[in-house]
Amino acid sequence: MSSTLPPSTVSTHVPTTVTLQNIVPIDFATLLPSVELRLVASVLTIAAIVTIWALGARLHDVDTEGFSSALWHLTVTLFRLVGVVFGGAFLFLIWSSSGDIATLSQQYGLGTDTLVQIGLSAAFLAGAYVVTTVLGRLIKEVASTRPEISDHQREIIFRLAQVSTYLVAFVVILGVWQADLGGILVGAGFLGIVVGMAARQTLGALIAGFVLMFSRPFEIGDWVEVGNHEGIVTDITVVNTRIQTFDGEYVMIPNDVVSSESLVNRSRKGRLRLDIEVGVDYEADLDHAASVAQEAVEELDETLSVPQPQIVAKRFDDSAVVLGVRPWIDRPTARRKWQTQTAVIGAVRDAFEEEDITIPFPQRELSSRDQSGPIPLTEEPSRGTPETNGRSGASDGGDR
Structure with missing residues (x-):
């Protein structure tokens, strides 16, 4: 009795690659076979992104009653970012279907890790933008309810928050790219020392500008006297203060000079x-x-x-x-x-x-101890002057 064994089968593992064509149900290579069509689709996509961005800017100014203003601004900002992200992804799909992006990746040696790092960097930058936008709206709302916070102070607070947020995002992005933060910080420290030595007067005016912004000794429109300059404050920056004098001259005074000179504000008390x-x-x-x-x-x-x-x-x-x-x-x-x-x-x-009250003219009376009464300022002329007597003597001699 013979039995036939089934033929032995050898199982082999074939690696599979997941491509964008497998993920996205739309075949962009067939839909947009030529470069001209892809360019037209790209232009339309960019126009849609710009439209969404402009629409979001208008939505920020909409008056929302019964709805949290901060939440509304956050929603609009996320809406704008989602539109940009989807638009960018659509552009990526259009050009990746033709193999152009793959060719560029192979040509410049951009592997998967590099693409992930690029994506994370873009995400952190987008997140920093969202945070700064929301912070700007919150600072504006808080300043509108606090009359003691001026527009310049609000602007300074927003700029400091904006710079701090982007600085943190920049440090995180350097960490994503595995950069040597220690070397960068040491180099930045030496650069700061050199810049500080070269521009200490400008830095002094900058620091004095921040002090003036928050101490608020005067505001725009105040009548002030700074040293030898007197006029109306027309502008206050972090570097200098501009004053229009009553002669129509514009005087620009560095803030370190303003903080060191005597200051008189004649409009402060009203x-x-x-x-x-x-x-x-x-x-x-x-x-x-x-x-x-x-x-x-x-x-x-x-x-x-x-x-x-x-x-x-x-x-x-x-x-x-x-x-x-x-x-x-x-x-x-x-x-x-x-x-x-x-x-x-x-x-x-x-x-x-x-009321017959006299406002006297300036007058002065001279007197002497040896003479009673005022001293005469002029003497009475004599009967004959030397010139007259001389001429008469000469005439008499002539007669002789």
Whole structure:
């Protein structure tokens, strides 16, 4: 009895490769066989990405009632990123189906690890963009509810957060590419020392700019006096401060100079006291002159009634007793100051004229211990001058 054994079979393992054509059900090589068609599809895809990006920018400005603003901005940002990611993937599929990307990978030696590193780097950059966008919106919302935070302070906080986020993303990407972080940090340290030595004045102005941003001694539109410069603040940057003087000149002052010079802010309190001097005769009644001046100032529309104007005796001058007229003005500007000062001088002068209070001219009286009364500044002319007597003598001699 013979039995036939089934033929022995040898099992062999054939490696299989997974390609994009196996994953994606669409055969782009058949659908887009020519380079022209792939270019047209690429242009349309890029146009769709730009449209999604612009639409997302408009959606950020939509007023959402009953919905968290931060969550809305995060959703819109993710929507824009998803559109960009899908658009980029679609472009990759279009050109990978033709074998162009594979050819480039083999030509430049880009293996699987390199492609993964590129993908992770792009993902970290996209994540950094999302974080900075959300942080910018949150900072803007918080600053809008806090009036003590100015626009410049909000901008500085956002820029610091943005730089910090991208710096962290950059360090992580260097780690993905297995770069020598120690060597890079040492080189960056030496570079920082060299740059700091070469540009210490600029760095000093930069640091002083940050100090001014957060200490807020003045804001844009304030009337300030910095050293010998006086005017209206038109711009504040991290490096310098720009002032427009009352002569129409623009002065750019480095922030380190601003922080080291004496600073006077005349707009800080919202009101300003003027000090106008007027002299009255020594024989005048000071109390009466002060009350007349105060009544004249209180009737003006340019001055504040609260606090009340003050009239004080300041000093003994050569020809008069000097009174200080001190009215207050609100929302101080240079124009309001000069208008008020002109109105006060005119009102006090008219009031003194009505009350026969003399504002004396400068005068000086000379006296001597050996002579009573004032000293004459000129002598009376004599009956004959030497020139006359000489001429008469000469004429007499001629007659002789």
